[in-house]
Amino acid sequence: MLGLITVGCVLLITIYLIISGLPAIREIGFVKFLFGKRWASTAAEPEYGILPFILTSIYGTAGAIILGVPIGFFTAVYLSKIANKKVRSVIEAAVNLLAGIPSVVYGLVGMLVLVPSIRKIFSVPDGASLLAAIIVLAIMILPNIIKVSITALDAVPEEYEDASLALGATPVETYFKVSVPAAKSGIAAAVVLGVGRAIGEAMAVMMVAGNVANMPSLFESVRFLTTAVASEMAYSSPGSLQRNALFSIALVLYLFIMLINAALNFFLKKDKEK
């Protein structure tokens, strides 16, 4: 019964998004909407190209993954295989804390600490940039990546590791050649989960990325798919093309998330088959 409610909600949201998202895409034109490079919804001659948002979301997420996954991965290997119990429990507590911090707090700290530092270190006019967003996102996805990877690594049967050690492999060789490959689908799931979190995040990136609809570039202010919807929703008038276009953006974002979910399910299923 509860399952039905969940399925019903998902169906409802999907249908609602498609119905409200399609009209603007039709009016603007599919190609012009998705691949238009300029977003100027309030100009005298409005333009509705969301390529800057799409690319910003992709680059931002990719950057967060490139930065966050190696750190998270090595932390997980260290905690699962090398750290003693005390160290592990302290770091795990910190990781859990990190996971519980609301995104607005990440945004705030990013705004007050990260943005000014970027401005100074790279001597750019404005620190609110794609780079700032990438760093904040990387930190935000870290706890998930660490936790899911640890679960996967902990589940690797000790017999595999014993066999490797008994063959004369060093512990580090054993972790990377036996434990990690044995846990690879779990670790892949961790990465996909991180992607999902990063691409769906709105509040924190709105606060540190400058929120200007530029084509993405590391030191420029940028706007993400999420923040594009959030920032104009309040003042767009209902029924206007601007408002409808926001729904279309939401639809595009939704499709991305669906894709990521499918990937996640794929990895989790592969894990179970073993």
Place this chain on the structure above:
Amino acid sequence: MSEIITTKDLCLWYGDNQALKNINLAIPEKSITALIGPSGCGKSTFIKTLNRMNDLIPSVKITGEVNYKGRNIFSKDTDVNELRRDIGMVFQKPNPFPMSIYDNVAYGPRTHGITSRVKLNEIVEQALKDAAIWDEVSDRLKKNALSLSGGQQQRLCIARALAVKPEVLLMDEPTSALDPISTSRIEELILQLKEKYTIIIVTHNMQQAVRISDNTAFFLLGDLVEFGKTEKIFSQPKDKRTEDYITGRFG
């Protein structure tokens, strides 16, 4: 026949619990030594001391000596990884890696720096032949090792251990998880391996000890009660406790 492993006053504690008490034992090379005794008497502990797998358990404390080819394996200049290469191990539960049959056998040599494809092929084939499993898997080396039967998996594990060219093979109840047919195949195999390797095998199966071993060591509560020629131990045990055990009066 010379002795390849000797222990001198070997004691081992897990925390406060002493699991091995003053073990003095000399194992002749290219022979099969069976370790018998009731559950919990320290057979596995003893065998894992010989390739220092007990190092991995933080609470373990060891005193005394284990000499491998005349050198104490606990001395500072012993390279543990090299020692484990020389003294291979086969576990109770078959534990092939979740990779292909080929990669399982090639794992050890690769770890020790062999990268030549030709050389690896050669080693893998030889090891699989030595472990008497080549005929069964030669046409599916790329298949996942977990698709093999339990008995085949165990022979694959033996092949994997042989591929690093050890001198000694430690086997902790290698057939206890297997059916009778697989068991007798592995026993035959062990008898063949004796030509090239020194084998130390833990078994709960008295007939198995009689069938394959040259020498037998009987452990009880951490003590080595009796050690000698297998026929002797089983026909005229010196110690009353040995006699009680092999005649099935306890354990």
